[in-house]
Amino acid sequence: MSAAPILSAMAGGALGIAGVVVVSFFLLFHTAMATLLVSALPELWRQWDLTDDEALAPIMRSEALPTVSVVVTGRAGRLWTTATLRTLLALRYPRHEVVLVHDGEASGFLRTLIEHFDLYQVPPAILVSVPTGPVRGYYRSRRHGKLFVIDKPHTGHADDLNAALNASRFPYVLTMDVSTHLEPQALTRLMRPFLLGEPVASVAGTTRVGHGAHATAPQEVVAGVPMRLLDGVQAVEQLRDRIYVRLGWNRFGGRLPDGGTVMLHRREQLLELDGYRTGVADPERDLVRRLRAALRGRLATAVPTLPDAVAWRLAPERLRLVAEHRAMGHRHRIEELLAWRAAPDASAATTGKRAALVLAVLTLAPVMELLGYLLLVVALLRDGPAAPFVALFLLAVPGYAVLLSLWAVAFEWASAGTLRSWRDVARLCVFAVAEQLGYRQRIMWARLRATGAAGVYLSGWRRATRAGHGPSLTCRPDA
Amino acid sequence: MTLLALVVLLTAGAQVALLLGFATLLLLRRERSAIGARGGEPGRRPLDDLAASRHWWRRAEAARRSGDVARLGDRELLNRLLDDPHPAVQSAATASLAPLVDARLVGRLLDRLPERPMAIRLQQFGLLRDALPLTAATLMERLTLDAPPRRLKSWIALVETLGSPELLARVAALHSHPEPLIRLSVARALRHYRHPEAEEMLLIALHDHDWRVRAVAARSLGRHGNVSAVPRLAAGLRDVRWWVRFRCGLALAQLGAAGRGALDDARRDVDRYAGEMATMIAGLSPDSVIELSEG
Known part of the structure; x- marks a missing residue:
């Protein structure tokens, strides 16, 4: 008996098993996301916007509301910064x-x-509660009593946040990147859980992708559906992954913040934790983790995400920048997972088993996707477009992802009030399909490269990125 | 392929759940809007049904309509809605109370103030301010040293909002309360009470063993603007706590020439920390002093 048919049958069997694994992985992965979307629904109808309540309208203008310090860090062009301020x-x-x-x-x-x-x-009329690097000077405005500027050399994001934490005077502290544009009602909306006495430790506000006003004033962010394809694709991705799936996590204790999240904290709690830790990749994420660990066993431990439209930003203009951004996020995940793997007991307070499982699945996803594309090519070459795997893969990966995006668009239409017309909805639906045609694959490739880089150069990369954060990827050059 | 079939079944289940959940969301929202506009089918439901509903917006609608019923004597319903777990219902019930306020209701509102969410508490402050004579009379009975500290704290905050001199005088009498947080609230409320008695109590509070009380007392003295406090505030620049030195410095900067003079003298103080604080405060512009004093 010839060995060739046996080998061919074995190869076919192996390919079949691999195909089942890949398709099952993505069906489960996307079903988990769909489950999170289902659990986001009660969160959506639980919301009660204080600003819309007639009886409470006078209260919302009352001087008796708790005061808030808005802390702005990060880098952007001068026109952008002045526009944000x-x-x-x-x-x-x-x-x-x-x-x-x-x-x-x-x-x-x-x-x-x-x-x-x-x-x-x-003069530095500031109590230094958290040690920071050197500060060159403190400035107040003669025109705007509310404004305070700290001028300091670049020593890292956490150090900036700590300097601002020392300088802030009010009991609530909102932290945001200079490239983020806040809605006029953002503070009232973000303060809602605190005003309504909900047992929360901090609140995370979501950031939506908007578009520039016009070419001559790119520093003005318009709160609406972008026109450009790349911006629109990111807008849909943001709605799905960072707003509504994240909202679903509220039912399971909340998800850690990521770049671009606007956070509202109690200043007292930040000081109890000695502020932000320097030497970590994402100080805000690290802080929320430590906050949860410190508050364990107390009443107010949740860090919920609010679905309200509170903040907007511009998406990176080039696909290469987007890919770099996603790759960086992916490397952070791998690093967290490896830290947990190396010392699960030491990390238990900050990274639980469930979080580690989620990190592992997210880390594995681009590898499985690449395997899926390779199998797709093999199946097309062997059996042509009629191969069962082709249809299964297209349905389980890009097809299911489009479906989830459409759900996110539906949620946005039903709840946030940011989609002003059916044209906005239609445009987002088109972007949801377009996301799967090239954009998804480019991001997958960036994440794969990040996986490889993390595996080979992990220690060197740590040294390179932990020194501080780079310029905001979302910033636009001045006109 | 059995595994795949199972996964596909799960997938279909999730989609059905999403579809049903989303449809329910839309239906409930539509009903909420209809109730808000006081139209549609739910508007014809009996009030008791609405008040017993598991959906908060129906109970909120019941609370909005309960004013009329309560006028006819159904206090129990209104009280139940006032104590509803959802703040929107509490808010609607509070808004319906305006025509019904009497001494009993004021007493009830006062006793439950500390348990209310902050937004509702502020709303009820407004309601109680509108019924000032009743509120003042009821509060006067309650502002005593043996009152529960949690309630006392809320009541002092209410007095601060009301700004009634009689009530502030009663609050001033609590300056020796054993709880530091109550003394702190008293020191803060007294900034609205420009009276020699209040000044005297704030000067006593400048020597409190709790630094937070000392800092707040200094801030209130700065707001009063009475130059007789200058020597004590200048002495406060030597306090062991940064915040107390800071507040004393800011208060001095608010007390005109006498205060600025005291700051100048303190710059040459043998106490290094007092000197540094005085130098720092003296360098602030008048606008900065106002901004920092308010915060």
């Missing part, structure tokens, strides 16, 4: 302050800020 100073909230950390060279654009906001240097 103007928006923040005009937020509709009875009493808040804006603390901006100008983090960079002494020759940065502090001069522009001084001229634009009539800043003057003030």
Whole structure:
């Protein structure tokens, strides 16, 4: 008996098993996401917007509402920064302050800020509760009593946050990136769980992808469905993965924040934890983890995500930048997983078994997807388009992902009030399909490369990225 | 393929759940809007049915309509809705109370104030302010040293909002309360009470063993703007706590020439920390002083 048919049969069997594994993996993966979307539904109809309640309208303007410090960190162009500050100073909230950390060279654009906001240097009337790196100067505005600027050399994101935490005076602290644009009602919406006495430790606000006003004023973010394909695809991805799936996690204790999340904390709790830890890839994520561990056993431990439209940002303009951003996020996941794997007991307080399982599945996903594409090519070459695997794979991977995106668009239409017309809905549906045609594969490839890089160069990469954060990927050059 | 079939079954189940859940969301939202507009089928439901509903927006609608019924004597229903677990229902019930306020209701509202969510508490502050004579009389009976501290704290915050001199005088009498948080609330409320007695109590509070009380007392004294407090505030610049030194410095900066003079003198103080704080505060512009004093 010839060995060739046996080998061929064995190869066919192996391919068949691999195909079943890949398709099952993605069906389970996407079904888990669908389950999270189902659990997001009660969260959506639980919401009660205080700003819409007539009886509470006078309260929302009352000086008796708790005061909030809005802490702005990160880097952007000078026009962008001044535009962000103007928006923040005009937020509709009875009493808040804006603390901006100008983090960079002494020759940065502090001069522009001084001229634009009539800043003057003030003595350091600040209690340093959390040690930070050196600060060059503190500035107040003659024109806007709410504005406070800290000028310091670049020593890392956590250090910026700690400097701002020391300088903030109010009991609630909202942290955000300078490239994020807040809605005028954002503070009232984010304060809702605290105002309604819900047992929460902190609150995470979601950021939606908007679009630039026009070419001559790119620093103005328009809260609406983007026009460009790449922006639109990211808008759909954001709605699905970072808003509604994340909302579903509220039922399971909440999900850790990621880049672009707007966080509202109690200042007292941040000081109890000695502020943000330097030397971690994502200080906000690390802080929420430590906060949960510290508050374990107490009443207010949840860090829920709010579905309300509170913040907008522009998406990176180039696919390469998006891919880099996703690759960085993927490397963080791998690093967290490896840290947990190396010392599960030591990490137990911050990374539970469930979180580790989620990290493992997310880490594995691009590898399985690549395997799926390879099997797809083999199946097409062997049996042509009629091969059962081709249809199964297309249904389980891009097909199911489109379905989930359409659900996210439906949720947005039903709840957030950001889709003004049927054209907006239709455009998002088109973007949901377009996401699977090239964009998804490019992101998968970036994540795969990040997996490889993390495996081979993990220690070297740690040294390179932990020194601090780079410029915001979402920032636009000044006009 | 059995595994695959099972997974496909799970997938279909999740989609059905999503479909049903989303349809329910839309239906409930539609009903909520209809109730909000006081139209549609639910509007014709008896009030008791609405009040017993498991959906909060129906109970909120019952609360909105309960004012009329309560006027006819159905206090039990209104009380039940006031204590509803959902704040929207509590808010609607509070909004319906305005025409019904009497001494008994004011007493009940006051006793439950600390348990209310912050937003509802503030709303009820407004209601109680509108019924000031009744509120003042009921509060006067309750503002005593032996009242439960949690309630006392809420009542002092209410007095601060009401700003009635008689009530503030009664609050001032609580300045020696054993609970530091009550003393702190008293020191904060007294910033609205410009009276020699209040000044005296704030000066006493500047020597409290709890640093938070000392800091708040300094802030209130700065708000009063009475230069007679300058020597004590200048002494506060030597406090062991940064916040107390900071608040004393800011208060001095608010007390005109006398306060600024005291800050200048303190810059040459032998106490290094007092000198540093005085130098820092003296460098602030008047606008910054106001901004920092308010925060």
